[in-house]
Amino acid sequence: MKNQIEQLKKEKNAVILAHYYAPAEVQEIADYVGDSFYLAKIAKQSKADIIVFCGVYFMGESAKILNPDKKVLMPDLTADCAMAHMVADGIIDEMRNKYDDLAVVCYINSTAELKCQSDVCVTSSNAVEIVKALPNKNIFFIPDRNLGRFVAEQIPEKNIIINDGYCPIHAKIAADQLTAVKEKYPRAIVLSHPECEPEILKLSDYIGSTADIITYAKQSDVNEFIICTEDGVNYKLVTDNPDKKFYFPNPHPCCADMKLNALESVLSVLLNEDKEVIVDDAVRIGSLLPLERMLELGK
Numbered sequence: 001m002k003n004q005i006e007q008l009k010k011e012k013n014a015v016i017l018a019h020y021y022a023p024a025e026v027q028e029i030a031d032y033v034g035d036s037f038y039l040a041k042i043a044k045q046s047k048a049d050i051i052v053f054c055g056v057y058f059m060g061e062s063a064k065i066l067n068p069d070k071k072v073l074m075p076d077l078t079a080d081c082a083m084a085h086m087v088a089d090g091i092i093d094e095m096r097n098k099y100d101d102l103a104v105v106c107y108i109n110s111t112a113e114l115k116c117q118s119d120v121c122v123t124s125s126n127a128v129e130i131v132k133a134l135p136n137k138n139i140f141f142i143p144d145r146n147l148g149r150f151v152a153e154q155i156p157e158k159n160i161i162i163n164d165g166y167c168p169i170h171a172k173i174a175a176d177q178l179t180a181v182k183e184k185y186p187r188a189i190v191l192s193h194p195e196c197e198p199e200i201l202k203l204s205d206y207i208g209s210t211a212d213i214i215t216y217a218k219q220s221d222v223n224e225f226i227i228c229t230e231d232g233v234n235y236k237l238v239t240d241n242p243d244k245k246f247y248f249p250n251p252h253p254c255c256a257d258m259k260l261n262a263l264e265s266v267l268s269v270l271l272n273e274d275k276e277v278i279v280d281d282a283v284r285i286g287s288l289l290p291l292e293r294m295l296e297l298g299k
Contacts, residue, residue, distance in 0.1 A: 039055070107142065173228050185247055
């Protein structure tokens, strides 16, 4: 299958992008592996005719918005992100009417329709930097409450109104689960994603995006880590650090949607060029500006 995939990529001028949470065998054959921000940049810069995006739907959707003339395919179009939909109808208009000088800051983990109603997109790796750079005093941060709280703590001078969305995978990591792993591996330090609940972040030694966690582990002199994010990141952590140990809370945080990106599905979508991401022109134009603003402010 891997040989077939390589051959098809060459024949069709295709590029495979995979998120760190995709299965290990998919990360292994991908041309680029990264977090949402990195993959959005790569999609924008790509010279390929076909982009195969191994992630969840909002990622493929963002790639299509940034590349309307390219064919964007996904191994499984049903791979979705629950948090991407967690903004109540009418709440954005309500906040704009309530607060003067309001910027709607939209985590990239959101639908294109939500991006259309926003002023700028962010990812977990650039949210603090971009919110700081905005001239607005009032910020409505959607959809993730936990990343919103984390940003608010870093920028106390701004009034950050937090939406009540969340990532079900990160939200399920419980304090007692983390404490149990800490007791078992007392020399390990805790690296956590800001999508985790506040009680997890309080027990953490370092908080950062998936890419930041990978970088921190690689550069650290410590040899044992407890990782509080989706367990697909383990492939990159172990690959980069074969002599270090990585532990996860039990049960392992695992996104079933991300795991739909199977190797067989990657081969099938390259062969058949089906499962194409289609974005309505009006929605694409409306959501392009906040995505491009993210790429510009995040430089």
